[in-house]
Amino acid sequence: MGTFQIEGGHQLKGEITPQGAKNEALQILCAVLLTPEEVIISNIPDIRDVNKLIDILRNLGVKIQKLGKGKYSFKSDELNLEYLESEQFKKEGSGLRGSIMIVGPLLARFGKGYIPRPGGDKIGRRRLDTHFEGFINLGAEFRYNKEERFYGVEAPEGLTGTYMLLDEASVTGTANIVMAAVLAKGTTTIYNAACEPYLQQLCKMLNAMGAKISGVGSNLLVIDGVKALGGCEHRVLPDMIEIGSWIGLAAMTKSEITIKNVSWENLGLIPNTFRKLGITLERVGDDIHIPAHTNGYQIESYIDGSFMTIADAPWPGFTPDLLSIVLVVATQARGEVMVHQKMFESRLFFVDKLIDMGAKIILCDPHRATIIGHDFQSTLKATTMVSPDIRAGISLLIAALSAKGTSTIHNIEQIDRGYENIDERLRAIGAKIIRVEV
Template sequence: MGTFQIEGGHKLQGEITPQGAKNEALQILCAVLLTDKKVTINNIPDIIDVNKLIDLLGNLGVKIQKKKQGSFIFQADDVDVNYLQSEQFKKDGRGLRGSIMIVGPLLARFGKGYIPKPGGDKIGRRRLDTHFEGFIKLGAEFRYNKEEHFYGVEAKKLKGAYMLLDEASVTGTANIVMAAVMAEGTTTIYNAACEPYLQQLCKMLNKMGAKISGIGSNMLTIEGVEKLGGCEHTMLPDMIEIGSWIGLAAMTQSELTIKNVSWDDLGLIPNVFKKLGITIERSGDDIHIPAHTDGYEIQNFIDGSILTISDAPWPGFTPDLLSIILVVATQARGEVLIHQKMFESRLFFVDKLIDMGAKIILCDPHRATVIGHDFKSKLKATTMTSPDIRAGVSLLIAALSAKGTSTIHNIEQIDRGYENIDKRLRAIGAKITRVS
């Protein structure tokens, strides 16, 4: 188990460039299974979750050629479908939640797709019903082995259908879209997720020859085609990492520039941080955060009531950044209610912040009230363990702002979502050491 030792309280300075988007990568990489032609993907982040998926594709028989750092050529012209029934696949698939998205393309192209119950963050119930209900609507037969927790869908020929999703699941929508692109006839998906990363997947599939309309809305219409070809695709920067660096700059009262952020794909993210009083300046496609030497003040609602920040499906505020917002609020002037609606265990990490001296009332598994210190009382260094990716980086930001030296264990959770985070933070002045 790896550990970070962090000497907090230092001002940071300079530029940082966000990695390619993790959540986009997990969708895009699965889409290479839809064709036997070469697919080139650029700006792939070098992180544990993505590398596990690339290894899984290699075990399936996909040819993988690395062009340069972050750029790969994939060709799925000799897929070993029998691997899906192997004990090795059952082991490999369990280690990564994103592995669920290989099912849609395998079902579309080979008429069958299997997956063990996937792993990932322990942040509450993350059901798979939406995925499989969509496949069943397209004509697939579903089976589930309770003893082995092994899911399967099979179909001789998928047929287009109208479906109203029970939730706007990003991975569920992506999986169903990848199955539907080669189904016979027209598929209409209502209450579809419409995140920028899902839009990216649809645009890539259209470049491969798919016929998807309604991209960016919550209703997608897909005209099935017989086969898809190759393409080249470049992934967006990771919006969650961009939000993390905004929070880092504010908490350490540092001046930072975040490069090449793709402003038009950030949605509500800049505005939500502004509601906490953080100054965000746009410079071309970069974000500049000045040093908040006088702190930052949380806005109230216009009727004077306490600000509430909550998550919602896109274009609402992403749940992956609520942990960052909560940490940033611990040093603001004022109070805020954080309402985590979509996952019931994501706020349990606040006990570690309370140990550091933060004023937080955990109301229930979904809500926490934060009373900011206004930098009049610094957080205190402590020893803690990272429970998941987003809580882990939130604790890291807290440690970088705290007085003294903190220790964070189980940093593999952070490495799952952030590329070379210690090296990149040292480049802007952070005192952080990785210990085996």
């Protein structure tokens, strides 16, 4: 188990480059199972969740070569499908929620796919119904071993395209169904599909492999099935969640930071949402420059004078993964804001740790919190904390970097699941943070 010790209250300065996007990488890596030909992927982040998935693919028989930093070659021409029903896979797959996305490609190519009930963040219920209802619509048979908590889908005669209306715009659910449908017979139409940039990236990669997907970027995807897919090269986008994290860090620590190569066209509402909190963002080419907010930042109010509410929504709405960052940034703003987390009922429960640090937060219910900003008139107090999940973990780390004194964060493995070498990268811009292995 690891621990971060953070001496907060210092201004930072410099440039930081975002890692490759975790959520895209998990989808893209599963897609290599759709072809026996070589697939080369670059800008893969070196983080726990992604490395776990790479290990699962290797154990499944995928031939993997590291070609350079973040660049890998994958070839799925001789897979060991018996691994899917092994005790080893049940253990490894259950520790990674993203492993659910191997089911669609395996079902499409081999007529069967299995997965143990996956784990992941402790942020509330995250159902898998959308995935399996999509597979069933395509003609697969579903089975669930309750004693072993093991899911399976089988389609020995292959899948058949159909029309389906998803009950929720699930990103991983849409990705899984799309990967299953690209090799199905006939045409599949998916309405209420997720359309996040990472899902768009997956569709673009699949089209480069020979798939026929139209409507990319909308919530209506049309997929004409093909008999086989070939290889391709693909580059993962920069991680928008990490970009939002660095924006929040700059504001909270009154630091001048430039975030390099952010892919502005794929950031959606993220820049404007932080501007609503009073944070100045300057676009310089494809970079974001945040000047030092020495005079603080003022939360906007609505035209009628009522205070701001920031809520998550499916893309192109604001991503739920950044609400924890918005919440912690608001603790030092001028003004008030309500954060409404609609998707997960446990994601706001980390606010008790911020309250212990001196933040003024009212947890209205499991989904809503009202934050009254300090305007830096009083700083957060250093404390000892435990990271409950990836996004809460980075939010607590930002709070610790802004607080005077030395804070300790335990269970940093949660942060490492989503952020690459974060302590080294923060030290490079002046943060006083050390990693202690316990």
